[in-house]
Amino acid sequence: MTAPVLELPPYTRQSPEVEARFHKLKKRPVTLDVNRLTKVFSTPQGEVTALENVSFALHRREFMCVIGASGCGKSTLVRILAGLESASAGEVLVGGESVSGPGPDRGMVFQGYTLFPWLTVKQNVMFGLKMTGHSEATAESEAMQWIELVGLASSAEVYPHQLSGGMKQRVAIARALANQPRILLMDEPFGALDAQTRAQMQSYLLQIWRQVDITILFITHDLDEAVYLSDRVLVLDSDPGRVGELIEVPVPQPRNPRQFLTPEFLSAKKRLEELIHPQQRDGEEDRLPMLRMTKVGDDVV
């Protein structure tokens, strides 16, 4: 008795332009190479495998989203890539060189607002430049360029507590980019924002990505966000975290919000949905063992 569902093209079908684009993308040099990465946590209850043999590669100026159910090890993955945690096995190559420990070649934007509250917007953006040995004057002039890029030149002298959530994340992006990293890691950066700001930030991020030579790895649990932003989406299976599928998004570039309802967009989204909630079949629903506590008539439900 369910209503008919829209007939969608297979998500693997690509228009000639999209196909050509992916062909070119894969010819570009590899910026980030993740090779059989495994992470095992030892807890009092025994060993827990968070990631198992995760391998994938990011090409230069690619935008990749990593998506997965909560607890699948997305955050662990990105923290290992940033060098904030160490892997149990496997290796991470950035520009062909193996890395361990944090470094300015990998910038990161966190979900929480990690701006330094005692520094102004400009000083926050200057922070990384000063850490990597730039002079005060160079750091200042470079920081101002990045602040202008994210459209916050008029707020350069204010402290973070005076900014809205969206503005804070724009500063965080500018701060990460100021070091001119090869790759920008973003761990659910828009997770704490309201829907409207979030949409706005997604569009800002795409604009920045188009104008800066940067490769982005973006963690999210939002299917729309993943499809809208990425060239390819990496789906992580949970428990243990493994690469489920690497999906090439068939939506043409450049992206705009009108594409949300195109057949390509929806087919990619549908595929992601199937991968993340595989156990759910048609007509089946998780049921709670609920008692009937109301005498509402059938006209309500």
Next chain:
Amino acid sequence: MTCSFLLPLALWCLIAYLPVWKSEIRISLSSDANNSDFPTVYVPGDHMEEARFDAFRAAVRQDNTDPQAAETAAAGRRANKRILRGITPLALAENWITPEQEKDYAALYTVWQRIALGELSGGLSQENLGIVSENWADMSAVSPSYNSRNFPSEPLLKLIPEGKSEVKRPLFLPAPHEIIARASEDFRGQSELGDLNVWGRYLVSIRTIAGGFLLVCLVGVPIALLCGTFSFFSRLIEPFVDFFRYMPAPAFGTLLIALFGIYDAPKLALVFLGTLPQLILMVANTTRMLDTSLLDAAQTLGANRKQLVTRVVIPGILPNLHNDIRILLGWAWTWLIIAELLGVKAGLTEIIDTQGRRFHFDHVYPIILLIGLTGFLTDQFLAWFRGVIFPYTEQGISASARSAARVLSKVSPLRLKRALRAKPVTVAT
């Protein structure tokens, strides 16, 4: 907020001025009564119940209406000289005679004369003024100036006792007006409180607490930072500190005297010893509570270990460190009071201790209030100052602090450096 201060004050006034305390007469002018009901000699300053005082006056009046001649002339003169001396306390209080003239009958004789002639009155009752002139008539008839042999032996009239009614409160409960009067004497340095006046002692106390506290911050904060940042130091230092803080610092008092002598050093050491364990544990905890994501962010921006401490940990904890310091300063005052009793008593505590032992609580309370007020005002200032030095914190910052911060930021060393470095601009023509 004002109310929370007025309430205890009102309660104090209420209890002090409640009519449950009996009134008593404080004698200002005394006399002897030839009456077995009053066998003791009363001197000015003594207290007496009102009814008994009336009976006392009546007994003296009775003596005057029915004077009993002495057995011998010499005995009569002795009794009369006692009456002559009766005016002494009043004469001293009114500065009619100097303290050296207390036993000088000639001077007292002149006092009687001047009162009789109406030159002096000193608040004597009409009754007593009458008695003085009657006596003076007898005295001057014998000799116009004092002569120990030429002194009337016929009984003179006795002065009638005078006194003022006063509320007699328990020793520990002086009334507000009494405290204010005493405090204004003490704080103007008019009371005898040993070799130094209140402000001199205040300065000694301030010096001790400032010195001790500065020392404990200089030593304790770096240790606490290490403990909070590196788990190695935390495991090395904190368990012992945790144990040490349960040993009361005053228990080491005699040891400190043995080590540092009896003057200022052991007092400073006690403030130091009492505050240090609390400071280390508190500040270490504050350091640990720093948002670890800030450290993560700094690392991805290329900060090394040293930079993490100097550029993230220290500036990151400063506002909370400032709060800790405010709380610890309150504790340091507690230790100060105990410290100043070590060895040679010093500072404000000396007044509290000495005057308290004599039950002079009217001297003690103003000092306790002074300490309380100093602590409170220091704390309020520090709270205000928080807004000046940490303009980026989200807590309410007063307008005055905000403008002070603006002034401060204009003269900050960074800007000064930049202003000095700036090259003169050459305009191309």
